[in-house]
Each structure stands twice: as C-alpha cells, then as structure tokens.
Amino acid sequence: MSAPILTTFAGGESGEWLVDRIEPVIGTTLPPVARLSTSASSGAWILRGVTSHHRYVERSEKAALVAVQPALGRPEATLAALIPIRKSAAWWELAQDERRAIFEGRSHHITLGLKYLPAIARRLYHCRELGEPFDFLTWFEYAPENEALFDELVGALRSTEEWRYVEREVDIRLRRDAGA
Numbered sequence: 001m002s003a004p005i006l007t008t009f010a011g012g013e014s015g016e017w018l019v020d021r022i023e024p025v026i027g028t029t030l031p032p033v034a035r036l037s038t039s040a041s042s043g044a045w046i047l048r049g050v051t052s053h054h055r056y057v058e059r060s061e062k063a064a065l066v067a068v069q070p071a072l073g074r075p076e077a078t079l080a081a082l083i084p085i086r087k088s089a090a091w092w093e094l095a096q097d098e099r100r101a102i103f104e105g106r107s108h109h110i111t112l113g114l115k116y117l118p119a120i121a122r123r124l125y126h127c128r129e130l131g132e133p134f135d136f137l138t139w140f141e142y143a144p145e146n147e148a149l150f151d152e153l154v155g156a157l158r159s160t161e162e163w164r165y166v167e168r169e170v171d172i173r174l175r176r177d178a179g180a
C-alpha cells in the first residue's frame with residue numbers, strides 16, 4: 001500500500017468544488033455550504049480522514065480492481081460526491097469474518113462496485129480512529145454523462161444488508177469550479 005494520505009474536507013465559502021446539494025440519507029445532516037475545499041483548514045464544517053490498508057479485499061478482487069480503477073483528477077471527471085458514513089455499534093461488534101460475509105458474501109459490495117469502473121474513480125478514507133463524527137469519508141469522481149450510473153450504484157448499495165448497519169449518511173454532490 002502507498003503511504004497513508006490524510007485529507008481535510010472543509011465546507012464553507014471557498015474551495016475548488018462548488019456544492020450542488022447536500023442531502024441527508026439517514027441521521028443528522030451537515031449544514032449547507034457553498035463550496036468544498038480539500039486544502040483549507042477552516043470552514044463551517046471540517047471532516048478529516050486517512051487512507052488505509054484494505055480490510056476485506058481478497059487477492060483476486062484486488063487484481064480485478066487494480067486492472068480497471070481509474071485515478072482521481074481526470075479532466076473529464078468534473079462531478080464528485082463526498083459521502084460520509086457512520087456504521088452502527090452492532091457492525092463494529094461483529095467479528096471480521098462476519099463483516100466480510102455481510103460486505104461481500106451477501107451484499108456483493110465489491111462485485112457490484114466493479115461494474116461501475118472505470119466510469120467512477122474512488123477513494124476511501126477512514127476516520128473512526130480519528131474521533132471524527134463519521135467512520136468513513138467516501139469520495140467519487142465521474143464525468144457528467146456517468147452521473148445517472150453513479151446514482152444507480154448508490155441506490156443499489158443502499159438496498160443491501162450492509163447498509164442496514166449505516167446509521168448516519170450524508171450525500172454531498174459537487175462540481176469542479178472551472179475557473180479555480
């Protein structure tokens with residue numbers, strides 16, 4: 001794995017991403033803001049996360065992901081989604097094998113997600129251990145023509161057994177500021 005990347009997402013009045021909408025999915029939402037910055041250290045709200053090693057990915061899945069996953073920052077990927085997620089105590093009380101059985105065995109998170117690559121670029125940040133209000137910050141980038149595809153994927157994931165353990169989720173949609 002490459003070195004961990006610590007990122008701060010600051011919602012406020014400045015930043016390279018314009019906020020299209022902030023939708024509560026479950027639990028408390030986040031206050032409305034005009035922009036999102038990945039370099040500012042202050043704002044109306046701040047979320048921090050760090051990349052980490054895989055918990056669930058098996059060898060064959062890793063190979064399949066590496067073969068198709070695109071990098072972040074593609075010029076055509078002018079839309080993005082930041083979806084912070086917190087899972088319930090019941091999830092964290094499970095053993096690793098039980099979580100894997102739900103995550104991939106029965107919810108097919110990786111199999112499902114792979115179908116949407118390379119249209120969607122993604123990065124997963126962990127923040128549970130940082131004492132943050134969410135456990136994960138999930139980040140996605142895609143071209144406008146793939147927005148409906150991304151919505152379809154998010155809808156499919158939200159109907160899985162894995163998502164029964166999601167107790168807080170906010171769906172933040174962004175567009176790159178062409179002038180930034």
Ligand code: HEM
Binds near residue numbers: 112157
């Ligand atoms: C674009 C296609 C997607 C692919 C290929 C994908 C793939 C993955 C993989 C491989 C992991 C496991 C990492 C590990 O082993 O620790 C993961 C975790 C995760 N993904 Fe996705 N994913 C996709 C889309 C999404 C979407 C749209 C969401 C949110 C709506 C999401 C939310 C999460 C969360 C919260 C985790 C952490 C789960 C946990 O550790 O309990 N993913 N994803």
